[in-house]
Amino acid sequence: MQRRVLIVSPHFPPINAADHQRVRMALPYLQEFGWQPHVLAVQPEAVQGVCDPYLQSTIPKDIPITYIKALPVQYTKILGLSNLGWRCLPYLIPVGDKLLREKSFDLIYFSTTVFLSMGLAARWFKKFGIPYILDFQDPWLSDYYQQEGKEAIPPGGRLKYGFAQLMARYLEPSAMQYVHHVTSVSSAYPEILQQRYPWLKSKQFSVLPFGAPEADFKLLPTLNIKQSIFDPNDGKIHWVYVGRGGADMAKALEALFRAIQVNRSQNPQLWKSVKLHFVGTSYAPKGRETKTIEPIAVACGVEDLVTEHPLRIPYFEALQILKDSNGILLIGSNDPNYSASKIYPCILAQKPILGIFHEQSLVVDVIEQTQAGEVVTFRSEDESEDLIKALTAKINQLFKLSQSTPPNINWSAFQPYTARNMTEKLCQIFNQYALS
Known part of the structure; x- marks a missing residue:
């Protein structure tokens, strides 16, 4: 007999939002490990974001999904409440109550x-x-931007971020008071939460990265997607970064660009x-996007x-960009808690990788274990000059690898990061807290 879990994930396909990735990767395997999922999400047309119709085809047809409405953004933004959480809350409460009252669930998972x-x-x-588990993919309550000072501008601006943090100071303690378990993508989150809430024990936390999207790369060649960022047949060497930008990445970016300038002064012909290409660096909608990479390059x-392309792009087009590239750049944050889930698609693209990350990032271990690329690490207090020197040598290696055979990836070491393996670990956690 299978147990039943209600998965609360307002952002869900076919909208291309990063925080549906945990759920989407797990859905094909949950039943194999004894769990019948039921997803509670917001209607796709009510979610702001880039729609990728191909994502819908990756969801198993037999998974029940209850879609709820959300207040129209054109009305709520007048009050400064365009956030999906506020817009869907009037519908999430009654629909969730009804599901939990009428269905027999053994667990609730907020991802x-x-x-x-x-x-x-x-x-x-x-x-x-009903017991519940929370999945922390980002910090909820955070003082990161206060620590960084006035130069670091949080997503959405200081006013919206400040209001969100005000609500977090009220709601997070309540959620953590009765939580049964917490999964997170960063090893730093358990430490922070245990310090903040001393009644929580270490056994109530599990660091669980997202599963690697192997199935997506198998599907990709059948879609015949033509990405619009660059021509892979123009004879040039194209290095790409796909993901968000931001002030917290300035240290890594400045070091990269200055190392390139040093290398170019020594080998000008190579760089012609x-x-x-930096793609999808802004979360803002079209017309309100800002560039955070090009000013540093200047x-x-x-x-x-x-070249910076700040607008977000459909998920499968992003995968095609990785496949069409000659090399992949991975840029880390000054925040040691930042863990880039996009590392797995970059490995599966089988292109040379150069990563720049804080030494505490989980990404460093993944790259080194799988031998998928080169990585340069830094500490918060490191001087930029040290990072520039380390990067200059790695850039030469990326040049050579960009014109040779695919990297010799250790696929055995990659196996623990597959979607199936990660889902098995998730279900083992579920089993500890199920009602039945």
Whole structure:
């Protein structure tokens, strides 16, 4: 007999939002490990984001999904409440209540960065007695931007971020009061949460990265997607970065660009055919997007090599960009808690990788264990000059690898990171807390 889990994930396909990845990767395997999922999500047309219709085809047809409405953004933004959490809350509460009242669930799993929905966890536990697990893909309550000072601008701006943090200070303690277990993508989150809430024990936490999207790369050749960022047949060397930008990545980016400038001064001919593409760096909608990469390139004198495409792009087009590239750049944050889940698609693309990450990032271990590429690490207090020197040598290696055979990846070491293996670990956690 299979147990039943209600998965609360407001961002869900076919909208291309990063925080559905945990759920989407797990759905094909949950039943194999004894769990019948039921997803509670917001109607796709009510979610702001880039729609990728191909994502829908990756969801098993037999998975029940209950879609709820959300208030129209054109009305709520007048009040400064365009966040999906606020817009869907009037519908999430009654629909969630109805599901939990009428269905027999053994567990509730909140897997989302729409943190307001996690505010319902304690309410539902007290009302229905169903255990719940929270999945932290980003910090909910965080003082990172206060520590960084006035130059670091948080996503959405200081006003919206400040209001979100005000709500987090109220809602997170309530959610953590009754939580049974916490999964997270970073080893730093358990430490922070245990310090903040001393009643929580280490056995209530599991560091669980997202599963690698192997099935997506098997599907990709059948879709015949033509990416619009660059022509892979123009004879140039194209290095790509696909993912968000931001002030917290300035240290790594400045070091990269200055190392390139040093290398170019020594080998000017090499760089005449190189182009660096930074894609999907802004979360803002079309017309309101800002560039955070190109200004750093200008300051470092490499603006002729760098092109930034700030708008988000459909998921499978992003995968095609990785496949069409000659090399992949992975840029880390100054925040040691930052763990880039995009490492797995980059490995599966089988292209040379150069990563720049804080030494505490889980990404460092993945790259080194799988031998998928080169990585340069830094500490928060490191001087930029040390990082530039380390990068200069690695850039030469990336040049050589960009024109040779695919990297010799250790696929045995990669196996633990597959979606199936990660889902098995997730279900082992579920089994500890199920009602039946």
